[in-house]
Amino acid sequence: MTRTKQVEAEDIIAITGMSMGDIVDKIEELSGQNVFACYQCGMCSAGCPMAEEMDLLPNQVLHALQIQDPEAMTANSMWVCASCYSCQVRCPKGVDLAKVMEAMRQIYLRKQLDHVSLNGLTHREIRRLPQIAIVSSFRKKTG
Amino acid sequence: MSQGRIGVFICHCGMNIEEMVDTHRVAETLKNYPGVVHAEDYDYMCSEIGQQKIRDAIVEHKLDGVVVAACTPSMHQETFRNAAEEVGLNRYRLEVANIREQVSWVHTDREVATEKAIRLTRAAVEKVRMDDDLTPIAVEHATKCLVVGGGITGIQAAVNVANNGYDVILVEKNPSIGGHMAQLSVTFPTLDCAQCILTPRMVEASRHPRIKLLTYSEVIDVSGYIGNYTVKIRKKPTYVDPDKCNLCNKCAEVCPVSVSEEFNEGLSQRKAIYLPFAQAIPSSYVLDEDACLGVKPLRCGRCQEVCDVGAINYDMAPEIITEKVGAIILATGYDLYDPSNLTEYGGGKYPDVVTSLQFERMVHPSGPMKGDLRRPSDGRPVNRIAFVHCAGSRDPERHKPYCSRICCTYTAKQALLFKKSHSDGEASVFYIDIRTDGKGYEEFAQNIIASQRVRYIRGKVAKIVDEGDHLTVWGADTLSGERVEIDVDLVVLAMAVVPSKGTEEMAKTFHINVDENGFLKEAHPKLRPVETTTAGVFIAGMAQGPKDIPDSVAQGSAAAAKAIEILSQKELTHSPEVATVNEELCSGCGVCTRACPYDAIKVERSGIAVVNEILCSGCGACAAACPTGAIEVKNDRRVQYAAMLAAVLGRDE
Structure with missing residues (x-):
């Protein structure tokens, strides 16, 4: 799939107009979750059906947010997340990671930043990609 | 009544009070208060110098009442009253005004705080003004001690109290004493055989001339107060006379009923008439009336027919035993959290997902597998094994929020036992953190990690799938950032520990509290760890919270010392207030x-x-x-409170 260029760490401030600290605060506000409650047991990653495709495992995303590592926002993990809530039902600390992922997506989506460029898809890709994948790209794009 | 010769002492408590309260101003203001003949402030009133100031002033100014404005009376009221008593002032004519917890620590405006301190101190002066001389009430007391729970903690407490010359009634609800320790294979970190170190203590408790052992018994009622408790104990009938039983096993051979065997954590079956375990004390078969086809009316009777020594008596009835005791020690221990709560691990559902206590029995030489570790489902050998830490622990969202403390170290021990008998076997341990807090435990666990080729994977298991001939464990290695899926033959869940069944009801019987997790609550988490808020009732061992054997034994001895403190008094005194x-x-x-x-x-x-x-x-x-x-x-009369209220609320004159 052709993607728009991955966001680089130094671009984050330019794109979002926020520091990593502000981003973490905003994520907590949007998701209603305390990312610092996570004690890194890894149960979310162990049960995540999409973890294989993620640059950072779900638990690593939370850790990156805790230490304000921009990698949280540059990794593909938030876009790969299928919002299946497997992580949320297992989390011993009650962190709804699916909501955190959604909040992270919102940080970008509210900037009207294209993550999947439909015009960039070839006919072959459109034929071969599962429809649900394309539709969910729309949703993420418009959300 | 005071004749108007009251002394007031204001404590700085270093900067604890002085920082927020102008103590000198409090003293100067109180000097002019009616009835006050002396007022001073000092750094630490509780110090020897501070106490001497009180003693000197009582003598010099012929004080007939004293107010100390300091910390809460629960801290130092006794200190100050003892000091006053030494120079002849009745101890109940000294009162403490709390200007630390109720003033300096909770206010941010020094002016306001000082004003409040003055008013509270004035109120205390008003109270002292009308305090009468009182004499403590003397009470006689019983010199026996009740110990509930016959695990290692209760045994330790009972033996300690008995060795000090006091009679002990040791009550155990199971047919034998020994508790969970009797089930263990070896103990960490020394790898001593658990039974080898436990059974001498069990024998000591059962043979001790001062210990009356009541097994198969439960306390059903408690009344009275410190030094004079009356307890009612219900002893269930065992239908077997322990003095006659010669352990020939003929009764069990003919018994037609098989039920799950508690001692082997359900991994084997026992008969309705059974010996709890080889070293059980009392050493006797027991007829489990719930499992038996029926004794009242008799529906089978085969065991009695084959008993050569006539030990079986179907007419045995429950006994109610009433005892007067001076002190009570509760050491009712723990159970494992029910594994069927862990549905994602197939706990209680997959036969090859076992609890840590089941594993102890599986590797025990006299356990249900005679030490030859096999899969409970199909009896095949175990070559690949996974241990899962924190199964139910450290999970405030769905299970237990606390750390169960012992699991990290016993899992290392269990992995070692597995590797010792399966040198080519693969052992994986899924952990979150390794908490091996205890003397020699860290060295023990690290040595196993370093030398035994046990795979320690830092990540909690999300799911276990039973694939028939093996189990698949879904985990994550949070250090490398990789998901992990491994196939194993057996999974051992390091289950959370919980208070033993019935702890909450028992706490109600003894009028004590439990904490938010159901463990018996201590009077103070630091300074009164084995006392409860009910005087004369003490707690020890796992019933108070997760702990290992040495800590449990230490608490057993600590509770014994506290009980002896009561039993050894000539008479007890009670506050006359x-x-x-x-x-x-x-x-x-x-x-x-x-x-x-x-x-x-x-x-x-x-x-x-x-x-x-x-x-x-x-x-x-x-x-x-x-x-x-x-x-x-007494000394808290309505007129006193009216005067105190007026002193707190009234305008300055």
């Missing part, structure tokens, strides 16, 4: 008896309420409830 009834005013309505949380007031035939001064704690609930004002608490 108790309720008293004005017979002229009492109408005998009985409102006070319902208000009293201690059952300390009864309306006698004469129609007058009478206070049992020993049960009374001086809480004042009766005084507040009494419609005629007939009841008052």
